[in-house]
Amino acid sequence: MFSDYNKDNQPNGSGETWSTSTSACAVYKSDTLNNTIGGSNIIPGTGWSCDGSGAYSVSNDIVTGLKDVTLVGALPGSVNCGNVKWSYSTSPGSNGKSGSGCVAAGLNITTGANYLWWWAVPNTPPTVTLSPTTINYSAGGEVHAVKVGITDPNPNGTLKIPSTLTAGLGATRQTVAIEFLAYGNQYNGQWPIVRIYGWRKDTGVRVLIADAWRAGATDILIDSATPKWFYVGVPWTDANAYSHFDLEFINDIWDPVTRTGTDVFVDNVSFFQDDPVWDWYPYVVQAEDANWVQYDRGDPDDGYDVLPSISWPIVPNSGNNYIMMAWGGALRFPVLWTSPSTSTSGNMTFNVSDEYGTVVSKSVSINPRTRNISGKLWTIPSGTVVDNAYCTNNRASAPGLSPARVTANYTGLFDDTDGGGLYNIPNVFGYIDNLSLSNVTSPPVYRIACVNDEAWTETGLTTSHIANTSPTNQTINIGLRIIDAKKWIAGMGSDIYAKNIAMYLPSISCPNSQTYLCPSFPPSGYYALNYGAASSTVFTGTAANSIGPVIQRLSESGITATKIGDKFASKNKEYFKTVSQMIKDITADTTNGYPRVTGAYLYYSNNTTLQPNSITIMSPAHSIYTYSAYNVPSGVAFLIVPKYGNEPLYINNIIARGAGRLVVLADRDVIIGNSIPASNTGSCDPKTCVSTSSPTAPIPSIQASIISTGKITIENYPITATSSPGMIVVEGTLAGAGDLTVKRDLGSSSNEFRPALFIRYNPLYMTALNKIAVENSIPALNDLFTFDFSQEEKK
Numbered sequence: 001m002f003s004d005y006n007k008d009n010q011p012n013g014s015g016e017t018w019s020t021s022t023s024a025c026a027v028y029k030s031d032t033l034n035n036t037i038g039g040s041n042i043i044p045g046t047g048w049s050c051d052g053s054g055a056y057s058v059s060n061d062i063v064t065g066l067k068d069v070t071l072v073g074a075l076p077g078s079v080n081c082g083n084v085k086w087s088y089s090t091s092p093g094s095n096g097k098s099g100s101g102c103v104a105a106g107l108n109i110t111t112g113a114n115y116l117w118w119w120a121v122p123n124t125p126p127t128v129t130l131s132p133t134t135i136n137y138s139a140g141g142e143v144h145a146v147k148v149g150i151t152d153p154n155p156n157g158t159l160k161i162p163s164t165l166t167a168g169l170g171a172t173r174q175t176v177a178i179e180f181l182a183y184g185n186q187y188n189g190q191w192p193i194v195r196i197y198g199w200r201k202d203t204g205v206r207v208l209i210a211d212a213w214r215a216g217a218t219d220i221l222i223d224s225a226t227p228k229w230f231y232v233g234v235p236w237t238d239a240n241a242y243s244h245f246d247l248e249f250i251n252d253i254w255d256p257v258t259r260t261g262t263d264v265f266v267d268n269v270s271f272f273q274d275d276p277v278w279d280w281y282p283y284v285v286q287a288e289d290a291n292w293v294q295y296d297r298g299d300p301d302d303g304y305d306v307l308p309s310i311s312w313p314i315v316p317n318s319g320n321n322y323i324m325m326a327w328g329g330a331l332r333f334p335v336l337w338t339s340p341s342t343s344t345s346g347n348m349t350f351n352v353s354d355e356y357g358t359v360v361s362k363s364v365s366i367n368p369r370t371r372n373i374s375g376k377l378w379t380i381p382s383g384t385v386v387d388n389a390y391c392t393n394n395r396a397s398a399p400g401l402s403p404a405r406v407t408a409n410y411t412g413l414f415d416d417t418d419g420g421g422l423y424n425i426p427n428v429f430g431y432i433d434n435l436s437l438s439n440v441t442s443p444p445v446y447r448i449a450c451v452n453d454e455a456w457t458e459t460g461l462t463t464s465h466i467a468n469t470s471p472t473n474q475t476i477n478i479g480l481r482i483i484d485a486k487k488w489i490a491g492m493g494s495d496i497y498a499k500n501i502a503m504y505l506p507s508i509s510c511p512n513s514q515t516y517l518c519p520s521f522p523p524s525g526y527y528a529l530n531y532g533a534a535s536s537t538v539f540t541g542t543a544a545n546s547i548g549p550v551i552q553r554l555s556e557s558g559i560t561a562t563k564i565g566d567k568f569a570s571k572n573k574e575y576f577k578t579v580s581q582m583i584k585d586i587t588a589d590t591t592n593g594y595p596r597v598t599g600a601y602l603y604y605s606n607n608t609t610l611q612p613n614s615i616t617i618m619s620p621a622h623s624i625y626t627y628s629a630y631n632v633p634s635g636v637a638f639l640i641v642p643k644y645g646n647e648p649l650y651i652n653n654i655i656a657r658g659a660g661r662l663v664v665l666a667d668r669d670v671i672i673g674n675s676i677p678a679s680n681t682g683s684c685d686p687k688t689c690v691s692t693s694s695p696t697a698p699i700p701s702i703q704a705s706i707i708s709t710g711k712i713t714i715e716n717y718p719i720t721a722t723s724s725p726g727m728i729v730v731e732g733t734l735a736g737a738g739d740l741t742v743k744r745d746l747g748s749s750s751n752e753f754r755p756a757l758f759i760r761y762n763p764l765y766m767t768a769l770n771k772i773a774v775e776n777s778i779p780a781l782n783d784l785f786t787f788d789f790s791q792e793e794k795k
Contacts, residue, residue, distance in 0.1 A: 001017065001057070001119065002017045002054065003016050003018070003028060003119065003122050004120065007156050012054075013053065013054050017053070018033060018055065019033070019057070020033055022046075024050065028076035029076070030073050030074045030075070031073075033072075033073035033075075035059065035072070036069070036072050037062065037067050037069055037070075042059040047060075064111055066106055066107065066109070068103060068104070069107055069116060071103075072102075081101050083120050084100065084118060085099070085100045086101075088115065090108070090110045090113070091113045121356075123154060123356045125360050126151065126159060126358070127150070127151050127152075127153065128360050128361075129149035130148065131147040131291075134365045135348075135364055135365070136367055137366065137367075137369065138368070138369045138429075139429070140170075140340055140341030141339060143283055143336055143338055145292050145334040145336055146337060147292050147293070147294065148244055148332060148334065149294055149306075150294075150352055151304065154354070155304050156299055156302075156304070157354050158301050158354065159352060159353070160203065160205055161350055162200070162201060162204030163243045163348060164348075165347075166347050166366075169345075170344075171337075172242075172337055174273045175234055175245070176234050176239045177231060177233050177271075178196055178269065179230070179269070180229070180267070180287070181228070181266070181268055181269075182228065182230055182266045183228060184223075184225070184262065184265065187260060187262045190262060192222040193220065193222070194219075194222060194247055194248060196220070196246070197245065197247075198242030198244075200241055201241065201243045204352075206246070206301055211232045212235045213232070214233070222264055226318075227317060243335050244332065244334060244335045245332075245333050246300060247266065248300050248329070248330035249325045249328050252327060265315055265322035265324050265325070266288075266325065266331065267287055267320045269285045269333060270282035271333075285333050285334065288322060293323075294331070295331055296332065298329060300328075307329070337366075343368040343370065343429035344368065345367045346366055347363040347365055348364040348366060349363040349364075350362055370427040371428050371474065372426050372473045372474070373473070373474045374473070375423060376478075377402075377406065377478050378399065378400055378421055378450075378478075379399050379482060380450070380481040380482065381482060382444075382481070382482040382484045384481060386449045386481060388454055390455065391449075391451075391453050395453075395479060400417065400418075400420040400422065401417060401440070402417045402420070406435055406436075409433050410430075410432065410433050411429060411432060416439070432468065434462050435478070437462070437478070438461070445484070445748035445749050446461065446483060447480065447481050448462075448479070448480055449480065450477070450479030451476065452477050459749070463478065483748040484748055485748050486748075486751060487755075488751065489529075489742055489755050489759070490529055490755040490759070491531070492531040492687050492760045494760075496530055496538045496539070497539055516685040517687070531555075531687060538555050572737070573737065576709045578783045579707065579737075580643075580737075583641075583666075583709070584642065584667065586615065587640060594616065594640075595617070597618050597619055608629070608631060609633070610637035611632075612633065612636065613635060614638070615640060623644070623650060629657055630654070630655075630658075630662055631656075631658040632660025632661060634658070634659050635771070636662065637661075639664045640665050641664060641666040641668060642667055643668050647668065648669040648671045649668050649671070649708075650671050650674060651671070651672050651673075651702060651706065653676050656703040661732065663707070663765070664704055666706065668710050669713070672715065673744060674716070674719040675717065676717055677724065677726050678724065678725070678726035686760065701728050702731060703732075703762075706733070706734050707733065708735070708736040708738075709736075709737050711738035711740075712736040712738070712741070713741045714744045715744060724744050725746070727744075727756055727757065727758055728744060729758045732765050733765060742756050
């Protein structure tokens with residue numbers, strides 16, 4: 001009777017054999033051990049002896065014939081009838097029979113010697129040590145390593161290491177390629193050979209990886225005495241099949257005479273989620289780091305002979321440290337787990353089993369870490385110039401904003417401010433993209449102006465100007481400035497004239513370069529009304545009123561003329577009467593063959609070409625000129641719009657295709673922008689941006705010069721709305737005999753950044769019209785170029 005610890009099916013000395021206490025040569029002893037036939041013991045007390053193989057027993061004489069022999073008594077160690085085997089034969093080796101369990105049934109007992117062997121393959125359950133045993137993650141996409149410290153105390157065994165994750169608890173990291181830095185010693189021309197094995201998550205079986213990049217090759221020849229990169233490609237179909245990997249050294253050679261052999265030295269091992277050409281951030285494990293790597297120098301499949309970390313030979317080479325694999329075996333690398341994007345708790349469980357089916361389960365507890373985000377929403381009076389010092393010094397004493405809701409995106413978690421503007425959002429998981437404010441009572445309108453102690457302006461009520469400190473609690477205080485900016489107009493490279501200028505400019509200097517329409521001169525607290533060249537002026541018939549509480553500067557040119565007198569207004573009125581008559585005369589002219597447009601709408605397609613210096617007459621029944629594209633190769637062409645009762649002319653988008661431009665001469669009121677949302681400019685500078693193709697193209701909205709003998713109205717879109725999403729940009733002259741009424745209102749928050757109407761003058765009109773006037777090339781339009789005015793400068 002013996003315990004087959006080395007699994008060679010024969011006893012190996014006293015270290016494996018069983019006996020009673022009467023035997024001196026057995027290690028495993030039990031006085032109740034015996035064999036019975038028919039319930040009677042057949043081994044006498046004197047039947048226990050020793051020989052070179054250890055202890056053995058001799059029975060009393062047994063009546064020949066078929067017998068059932070039973071092993072009885074307290075079996076030693078972890079042995080039980082479930083792992084007992086037996087074999088039987090008679091001299092000279094006939095009547096052989098074998099089986100398992102504690103009953104050897106149907107033995108043919110013959111005269112002479114009969115040999116019955118009882119033995120057990122004892123099994124010690126695997127030991128499972130995971131490190132760490134707890135993972136706390138702070139955000140989605142984090143990678144955490146788990147060392148798989150698993151051994152089988154019994155030699156020559158096999159293990160299965162399947163693993164599972166709680167539903168929704170992330171995933172083990174995908175692996176499509178493994179790259180490692182290594183070199184080796186050769187012996188008699190033989191280089192070391194290594195292989196990569198993967199442990200399947202589903203079955204727990206250890207699988208040899210067939211290299212997807214080398215036609216399924218499995219052996220990796222370490223054919224260099226200096227550090228070199230080696231790799232293996234995991235088939236795409238198995239990229240998510242394995243929980244962790246082994247690197248096994250399969251051809252260890254040792255010559256005791258020369259004390260030389262094959263050795264492998266391994267440094268960092270990189271695990272790629274994608275093709276290394278695209279995956280620039282692999283997960284790197286230092287092979288010599290015993291905190292994460294297990295080195296089994298014995299049977300690499302079961303971790304039987306794990307090399308203690310204190311005896312690992314670490315060899316420096318070229319600035320790196322390498323683990324020296326001098327005894328064969330395998331390096332077992334950690335499981336790489338990737339955290340989920342949602343806050344989920346659960347376990348990563350390993351159900352480790354040996355070849356006898358003994359299962360040992362161990363788990364890593366995984367939990368999210370959360371934090372609180374709290375702070376104060378506080379208000380800043382309208383017109384306040386905000387800087388960092390203001391944000392720092394005024395937050396504590398400033399009134400809090402309530403009611404308001406603060407939402408931490410992407411989490412969706414929120415809190416409503418209390419009466420003092422304080423909020424606290426608990427249990428925030430992961431990184432947040434921004435804080436957004438909602439449920440804010442309006443009016444007044446607010447804009448973010450401070451984030452903690454920094455002056456920071458946002459275009460709306462959402463700020464991404466926050467540092468993610470997960471999992472540390474955060475304080476984010478937000479100051480909101482009251483916005484009461486009214487609608488306004490502006491021009492560039494042109495003159496602005498009105499009998500009275502009575503409008504509001506935003507009462508704060510350009511905040512944080514949020515708009516291209518910030519003036520180029522140092523911020524004075526107010527925007528410029530006119531931009532661009534030195535010739536850009538602002539002048540009025542009487543006085544400039546209500547442009548901010550204090551007029552600082554109305555033009556980047558620095559030229560502002562006011563109170564030029566009634567003579568200009570009177571002359572202006574007479575001029576437009578002349579233009580009105582000119583339009584009537586051209587419309588009535590039937591001798592010059594001017595082309596006339598008929599139909600309900602005037603629409604120029606992309607292929608419509610208007611010749612330079614040409615005149616086209618619009619049918620009096622027309623009232624809409626909208627969403628049109630035209631092509632004037634050079635210079636200017638003219639569109640004559642005659643009067644038609646009280647019907648206005650509606651103008652929306654007009655796009656130029658050629659180098660030339662269009663001049664619209666309308667003997668009626670003009671309404672602009674009632675059918676287009678226009679633009680908030682986005683990343684396009686309205687002072688330089690060129691319109692492209694569609695009615696919603698950025699800017700200019702209207703690439704034409706418009707001269708009206710009536711009133712000009714800049715409408716909201718839609719016409720029934722109280723505010724519009726974007727400003728109207730007109731490229732050419734915009735002149736009218738009557739009032740210019742700006743109904744278009746972008747709303748307080750947008751009014752602060754941009755005007756409702758922006759005139760971006762194109763110098764082409766000046767040069768082309770001046771050329772026509774000097775050359776008298778279109779006599780019918782001579783009255784257009786006659787405007788005499790002089791103004792005495794009073795000192």
